[in-house]
Amino acid sequence: MEGKVIVVTSGKGGVGKTTATSSIGAALALEGNRVAIVDMDIGLRNLDVVMGLENRIVFNIVDVVQGRCKISQAAIRDRRIENLFLIPASQSDNKDVLTTSGVERVAKQLRKEFDFIIMDSPAGIEKGFENSIVGANEAVVICTPDVSAVRDADRIIGLLYSRGLTPRLVVNRIEPARVERGEMLSHEDVLDVLSIELVGLVPMDEQVLISSNTGTPLVLQNDSKAGQAFKRIARRLNGEADLPIEVPTHKTSMWSKIGKTFLRSK
Ligand SMILES: Nc1ncnc2c1ncn2[C@@H]1O[C@H](COP(=O)(O)OP(=O)(O)OP(=O)(O)O)[C@@H](O)[C@H]1O
């Protein structure tokens, strides 16, 4: 059976595409799938750093597409998670160096060798975005609960539909306390505007920065709420459509519980 190519995209930059790609890829590999995560952010690569694999790069995706090496030479095997491979971006080229037909051909080859191929797309709707989606069978849109990210996601969703893809949504960096205070859009607000299928809700979690700075997979940290959310997203992408969506909550402190009871009793 051929593997599935999933593109992770967003419109607005800095909303968590690279975080999602590495975490979903690692989670799918932990479940026993053979997974390749591909950094399509040519010129601005950082998936390698987030994965802690930057010192092991020899070839990159541009070398593969341009025929300078084989997929097996460019794919770096993760030492902690079996069956997880990274194909890095090149740092020295610009985004125009790849042709869509070249990427499409490589995506077809990758589908023969891996169960899942996750494409980490660059921000924006330029050539780099086109190259990230050309070989994709599925699309995941990452959005944060703020108005500008939602607007950019809406635009990307339209483009994905026009390319024959049916995008699904991850809302990232949710801060439940701020949602409760009305300072942040809720995931329902985001869904109202975007009206696509939700595949997961990821809370703001300081472990994300720690794990990317130390190059350790978030999903291996059992105390990471974001890591757990990404594991559930991976299970849904792997066919567990009935797995309930968990809504991030914030721990109510003892004091605020007492305070609320006190106010109610008055
Ligand atoms: N759930 C989260 N909780 C806390 N921090 C997060 C979360 N998700 C992402 N971040 C942080 O937000 C920043 C941007 O994340 P990331 O690099 O994954 O975004 P991106 O969409 O790939 O950005 P770009 O468009 O530049 O490629 C990083 O510093 C990352 O650690």
Ligand SMILES: [Mg+2]
């Ligand atoms: Mg990125």
